Amino acid sequence: MMKRLFAVMLLCFTYAAFFSIVADAQRIENTNPNKQFIPDKSNHVRNEVVIPDFAGYKVLKGDFHIHTVFSDGVVWPTYRIQEAWRDGLDILAISDHIEYRPHSQYINADRNTSMKIAAPEAEKLGILLVPATEVTREQGVIGHFNAIFIKDAELMNLEDPKEALREARRQGAFIFFNHPGWKMDTLVFSPFQKELLEEGLIDGVEAVNGFEFYPRAISWCKDLNLTLFATSDAHDPVPVYFKYDRR
Numbered sequence: 001m002m003k004r005l006f007a008v009m010l011l012c013f014t015y016a017a018f019f020s021i022v023a024d025a026q027r028i029e030n031t032n033p034n035k036q037f038i039p040d041k042s043n044h045v046r047n048e049v050v051i052p053d054f055a056g057y058k059v060l061k062g063d064f065h066i067h068t069v070f071s072d073g074v075v076w077p078t079y080r081i082q083e084a085w086r087d088g089l090d091i092l093a094i095s096d097h098i099e100y101r102p103h104s105q106y107i108n109a110d111r112n113t114s115m116k117i118a119a120p121e122a123e124k125l126g127i128l129l130v131p132a133t134e135v136t137r138e139q140g141v142i143g144h145f146n147a148i149f150i151k152d153a154e155l156m157n158l159e160d161p162k163e164a165l166r167e168a169r170r171q172g173a174f175i176f177f178n179h180p181g182w183k184m185d186t187l188v189f190s191p192f193q194k195e196l197l198e199e200g201l202i203d204g205v206e207a208v209n210g211f212e213f214y215p216r217a218i219s220w221c222k223d224l225n226l227t228l229f230a231t232s233d234a235h236d237p238v239p240v241y242f243k244y245d246r247r
């Protein structure tokens with residue numbers, strides 16, 4: 001009985017595949033009768049985001065805060081590049097945490113590995129990949145900081161967070177203060193963060209992190225001459241927000 005049911009199911013599937021092929025026959029380019037291709041109807045198109053260049057500057061669309069399985073994300077690094085391409089980005093920083101690596105029991109390569117894995121895919125799809133990392137300490141006291149344009153994340157694996165950021169600075173990194181309002185009721189600079197500002201170790205602040213928006217961060221950037229960031233901080237796969245209209 002089970003065998004017959006399986007045979008019927010297989011037949012149904014085969015018929016469905018066959019009629020799908022017939023319906024798209026004109027779109028099948030390969031004419032080899034022994035190997036034909038079922039048309040890929042998935043949404044493998046780039047959603048171009050058009051923002052004009054201005055004042056002689058080239059405008060790039062990017063995300064400078066994203067995670068993979070090499071810290072606490074659940075996505076493989078090459079897939080991050082494919083998502084970025086799909087969503088029309090030009091530049092991407094993979095910023096896995098230095099200290100927080102909950103999958104390290106299974107994935108315990110060095111802290112530059114996610115970028116090494118992503119690099120060939122980025123090259124292939126024309127995405128500028130920025131080496132980065134996230135220095136991660138207690139929120140509200142020390143906080144989280146992204147260092148982008150780093151050279152070696154391993155050298156930033158230091159006990160003292162200020163030393164880690166100084167190392168980032170030695171590597172020529174650009175450093176920004178992440179999600180200042182996450183888990184907080186209000187936005188204030190902690191004594192440690194004030195020290196960082198005085199030492200010139202903060203270049204920017206996130207005003208948008210994922211689905212959170214911190215209006216006060218805009219005033220901080222304006223008053224302190226810092227760069228404003230909006231990032232995804234995605235840990236899960238990035239959903240297809242923008243549907244390409246094929247009509």
Ligand SMILES: [Zn+2]
Nearest residue numbers: 134144178179
């Ligand atoms: Zn963080």
Ligand SMILES: [Zn+2]
Nearest residue numbers: 065067134233
């Ligand atoms: Zn993060």
